[in-house]
Amino acid sequence: xxxxxxxxxxxxxxxxxxxxxxxxxxxxxxxxxxxxxxxxxxxxxxxxxxxxxxxxxxxxxxxxxxxxxxxxxxxxxxxxxxxxxxxxxxxxxxxxxxxxxxxxxxxxxxxxxxxxxxxxxxxxxxxxxxxxxxxxxxxxxxxxxxxxxxxxxxxxxxxxxxxxxxxxxxxxxxxxxxxxxxxxxxxxxxxxxxxxxxxxxxxxxxxxxxxxxxxxxxxxxxxxxxxxxxxxxxxxxxxxxxxxxxxxxxxxxxxxxxxxxxxxxxxxxxxxxxxxxxxxxxxxxxxxxxxxxxxxxxxxxxxxxxxxxxxxxxxxxxxxxxxxxxxxxxxxxxxxxxxxxxxxxxxxxxxxxxxxxxxxxxxxxxxxxxxxxxxxxxxxxxxxxxxxxxxxxxxxxxxxxxxxxxxxxxxxxxxxxxxxxxxxxxxxxxxxxxxxxxxxxxxxxxxxxxxxxxxxxxxxxxxxxxxxxxxxxxxxxxxxxxxxxxxxxxxxxxxxxxxxxxxxxxxxxxxxxxxxxxxxxxxxxxxxxxxxxxxxxxxxxxxxxxxxxxxxxxxxxxxxxxxxxxxxxxxxxxxxxxxxxxxxxxxxxxxxxxxxxxxxxxxxxxxxx
Numbered sequence: 001x002x003x004x005x006x007x008x009x010x011x012x013x014x015x016x017x018x019x020x021x022x023x024x025x026x027x028x029x030x031x032x033x034x035x036x037x038x039x040x041x042x043x044x045x046x047x048x049x050x051x052x053x054x055x056x057x058x059x060x061x062x063x064x065x066x067x068x069x070x071x072x073x074x075x076x077x078x079x080x081x082x083x084x085x086x087x088x089x090x091x092x093x094x095x096x097x098x099x100x101x102x103x104x105x106x107x108x109x110x111x112x113x114x115x116x117x118x119x120x121x122x123x124x125x126x127x128x129x130x131x132x133x134x135x136x137x138x139x140x141x142x143x144x145x146x147x148x149x150x151x152x153x154x155x156x157x158x159x160x161x162x163x164x165x166x167x168x169x170x171x172x173x174x175x176x177x178x179x180x181x182x183x184x185x186x187x188x189x190x191x192x193x194x195x196x197x198x199x200x201x202x203x204x205x206x207x208x209x210x211x212x213x214x215x216x217x218x219x220x221x222x223x224x225x226x227x228x229x230x231x232x233x234x235x236x237x238x239x240x241x242x243x244x245x246x247x248x249x250x251x252x253x254x255x256x257x258x259x260x261x262x263x264x265x266x267x268x269x270x271x272x273x274x275x276x277x278x279x280x281x282x283x284x285x286x287x288x289x290x291x292x293x294x295x296x297x298x299x300x301x302x303x304x305x306x307x308x309x310x311x312x313x314x315x316x317x318x319x320x321x322x323x324x325x326x327x328x329x330x331x332x333x334x335x336x337x338x339x340x341x342x343x344x345x346x347x348x349x350x351x352x353x354x355x356x357x358x359x360x361x362x363x364x365x366x367x368x369x370x371x372x373x374x375x376x377x378x379x380x381x382x383x384x385x386x387x388x389x390x391x392x393x394x395x396x397x398x399x400x401x402x403x404x405x406x407x408x409x410x411x412x413x414x415x416x417x418x419x420x421x422x423x424x425x426x427x428x429x430x431x432x433x434x435x436x437x438x439x440x441x442x443x444x445x446x447x448x449x450x451x452x453x454x455x456x457x458x459x460x461x462x463x464x465x466x467x468x469x470x471x472x473x474x475x476x477x478x479x480x481x482x483x484x485x486x487x488x489x490x491x492x493x494x495x496x497x498x499x500x501x502x503x504x505x506x507x508x509x510x511x512x513x514x515x516x517x518x519x520x521x522x523x524x525x526x527x528x529x530x531x532x533x534x535x536x537x538x539x540x541x542x543x544x545x546x547x548x549x550x551x552x553x554x555x556x557x558x559x560x561x562x563x564x565x566x567x568x569x570x571x572x573x574x575x576x577x578x579x580x581x582x583x584x585x586x587x588x589x590x591x592x593x594x595x596x597x598x599x600x601x602x603x604x605x606x607x608x609x
Contacts, residue, residue, distance in 0.1 A: 005116055007071035007079055008189045009530055010108065010146055043094075043163060048238050051090045051154070053161060061156050065090035068104045068149020072185045072300050073202050076116045080123025082205045083148045086228065086301040088131050091154035092209040093226040093304060095162035095216020098154040101128050103138030106147035120148050131208055144597040160216035162224035164235075167243035167307040171222055172331040174316065177303025179232060179294055180257035181205055187268035190525065197258045204257060205301040211323045212304055218319075220312035227302035231276050233284055233295045235305055236348060240338075241283075249333040251291050252352040260297075264290035267525035272298035284348050291353045303328070307335050410443070413450050420453055421446070427500070430482055436490065436501045440508070444515055448500045452481060458585040459578070465498045466518070468552035471574040493517070526558055532567045532602065533558040535575070551575040552582060555605070564588065565606040569595055576601040 042061060043053035051065035067087035071079045084101070091098040103124055107117045117140075128135040128150075135150075184201040187193040215221045223243060227235050232254070240247050276296045277284075287295065308316055317329045339347060414421070427449070431438050439445040451465035459469050467479040478484040486496045495502035495514040502511060527534040535551035551570050558566055570576045576592045580603065583590045587608040595602040 005076060005112070006074040007076060007112075007116075007146055008074050008185075010071065010112060042161070048164070048242075051094050051096075053094065053156075055158075059157055061096075061158055061161055063091050063094050063096040063098075063154035063156055064151070065154075066104070066149065066151040068147050069300070070145050070147055072181070072205070074188075075202075076119035077123040077126075078202050078206070079146075080120035080125075080148055081127045082123075082202065082301055083120075084124035084127035084135075084150050085131075085206055085208055087150035087152050088127065088133070089209045089212075089226050089301060089304075091152055092212030093162075093224060094154070094156060095160045095212060095224060096154035096156035097213050098131055098133045098152050101133055101135050101150040101152045103135060103140075104147070104149045104151065105138060105140040106143030106145070107140065108144055108146065109142050112146065117146075120146070124148065124150065127206075127208075156216060162212075162216045162221060162306075163242075164223055164225040164239045165242040167223035167239050167245050167335045168309075169245055169335055169337045170310065171307035171335040172310050172313060173236070173247065173249070173305070173307055173333040173335065174320075174328065175227065175232065175254065175303050175305050175332050176209065176211060176320070176325050176328050177204055177207065177227070177299075178255040178257045178327070179227075179297060179299065179302075180260045180263075181300050181302065182231075182270040182273065182297040183260050183263040183268050183294070184257060185300070186270045187263050187266075189529075190268065190527070192263075192266060192268060194258075194262070200257050207301070209304050211320065211325065214319055214323075215304070215306055218308070218312065218315070220309035221316075222307050222309070224304065224306040227299045227305050229272055229276075229298045229300075230280075231273065231296040231298055232302075232305070233348060234276050234280055237280050237283055239305070239307065240335075240348065243335075244338055246336045246338045247333055247348050248336055249295070249348065249350045250331075250352050251295075251350050253330045253332045254295075255327050256294065260294045261290040264293040269293060269525060270298050285350065287350050288353050291350060295350065410447070414446060417450060417453055421449055424449055424452070431501055434487075434501075435504055437504050437506065438501060439495075439499055439511060439515075441511060441515065445500065448498055454582075454585070455481075458582040465500070466522075466553075468550040468575070468578055471572070522553060522557075526554065526561065528562075530597075532569050533562070534569050536569065536571045536600070552578055555579055555582075555603075559605070565604060568603045568605065569600055570603060571600045573601060576603050579603045579605065 040055040041052070042055055043051070045052075051063045054062045054064065056062050065087060067083075067090060069083060069086070072082060073079050088098050088101065101124075103121060105117065105121065107114075109117075121135075125135045133152075138150075181201040181204060184193060184197055187197075188201075209226060212224065212226075215224055223239050225235050225239060230238070232249075236247055236249070239245075273293060273296050276298065277292075313331070320326070320329050333351075427438055430436075439448070448465045452462050455461065455463045455465070461469070461476070462481050463469055463476070464479050464481045464483045467483070469476050469479075481498075482496070482501065486501060489496045490501065490503055493514065494506050494510050497518070499511070499514045499518050502514065506514075533555065535554045551568070552575075555566070555568050558568065568579060570579065580590045580592060583605050589606045589608055591604040591606075593602055594600075
């Protein structure tokens with residue numbers, strides 16, 4: 001029987017979701033160097049457009065672009081085809097016609113057969129053939145993760161060039177593909193994709209944006225780009241910033257590949273989505289979930305996003321029908337005048353989301369995305385029907401066997417530490433001194449108190465239960481329980497961050513709400529690649545600038561769900577050392593070594609001998 005290759009298991013990112021964030025790119029690309037022949041460079045990197053454009057003379061512009069990424073699908077042929085389409089589409093997004101491509105290949109030859117790389121290149125070659133261009137060669141390297149893409153040349157007449165800088169107030173907005181490739185790809189990688197959604201994203205990503213060549217010939221089309229790694233919000237925001245306008249989106253008109261709310265609720269969130277909102281969230285008006293996650297979802301080989309004079313709408317609709325885009329003939333929004341007021345701030349407003357039903361989502365400010373609330377829990381793969389909310393799976397109602405196991409372990413810890421718990425008199429004394437109360441939910445309170453004891457035993461100091469010590473002593477000092485932020489947190493939210501202390505007058509319902517808020521914050525999707533638990537790319541706590549959850553808490557959850565032995569990836573040596581200390585306290589064995597796929601460390605935790 002032929003082995004089935006799952007390419008996504010060999011990569012830490014996927015597709016355009018592995019792009020650097022807009023804010024990071026801004027930092028990298030800053031500079032004052034003046035290039036030779038700068039007067040002939042029509043489009044460079046200053047506007048974050050889809051390709052560079054150079055004046056060749058004789059009424060001809062050269063379009064040049066390159067794009068490559070790690071696998072977003074498991075099948076090698078499909079990966080090559082999609083990666084090629086994604087690169088070629090950049091030429092269409094400038095109104096141009098592609099003429100030539102060369103390939104870019106990185107391959108872990110010691111882990112994946114050369115035959116699979118051949119299939120990837122074959123997929124790229126067929127995509128080029130479908131676009132009517134030759135794949136004329138390329139360059140390959142040995143690389144820890146598979147990567148593939150193209151460098152593509154195209155041509156366009158100056159009058160037909162379209163960029164992301166010329167949108168006008170009153171223009172209608174059109175999008176030519178459905179959203180959701182990032183969410184579905186993440187779900188497939190985590191083996192949570194529904195059977196009916198299998199292959200849906202791949203089919204959409206394999207479509208060439210041929211319409212772009214025609215749009216460039218229409219003067220009423222003012223701005224043109226494609227939607228890829230920065231999501232619909234990010235690429236629309238680039239149009240708004242470069243054109244000094246604002247935009248309104250009609251959420252109900254934006255086509256989705258499937259019921260994406262299901263995947264948002266179940267935590268199938270690509271890492272690039274969080275990075276996107278950390279970069280541009282401040283320029284987006286508050287948006288309710290699941291719309292926020294869907295609109296910022298990193299797309300791979302996404303559709304064309306263009307603005308057009310409303311007087312040309314009928315002709316645009318007829319043209320889109322000619323190219324088989326009947327599902328997308330309704331405008332998804334419009335360009336508006338930029339509101340005067342805060343200098344430098346461009347807002348995108350989303351309409352039509354208030355009427356959504358069937359799930360309960362919170363209204364969110366994108367800048368506070370780390371506080372995202374999921375309506376449904378992440379499901380435990382070890383205990384069917386169990387929730388992975390915090391450090392341990394919490395069985396669903398009716399899972400009596402699992403509930404007994406969890407309760408038995410909890411009470412065993414209470415009994416084992418009963419004398420030490422009685423000596424925690426500082427908790428009541430501190431609360432009395434400050435005029436606070438202690439969490440009246442005794443199981444929750446004593447769970448937090450047990451975590452404090454564990455911190456003392458593992459790390460030598462009594463840190464906040466929600467904190468892993470880092471390499472900055474100033475932060476460690478601030479996070480000693482009771483932490484430095486306790487007064488501000490109680491004033492703002494009614495309880496401290498970990499909910500051990502709260503206002504004297506806080507109601508029972510207020511305590512329950514605070515506990516639920518903490519649980520939601522730590523209810524993030526566990527990400528395993530090549531059987532390694534990835535503890536990087538967690539959202540930052542907006543007050544403290546720390547990863548939430550951190551490596552320590554994610555590893556505790558990972559062991560609860562997957563058991564031992566467990567391999568864990570950490571970005572820093574300090575995190576790896578924390579896991580070693582904690583495992584030693586638990587009586588487990590650890591091995592720490594450099595990770596060979598990317599900078600960082602691989603910690604293997606095994607049962608003690």
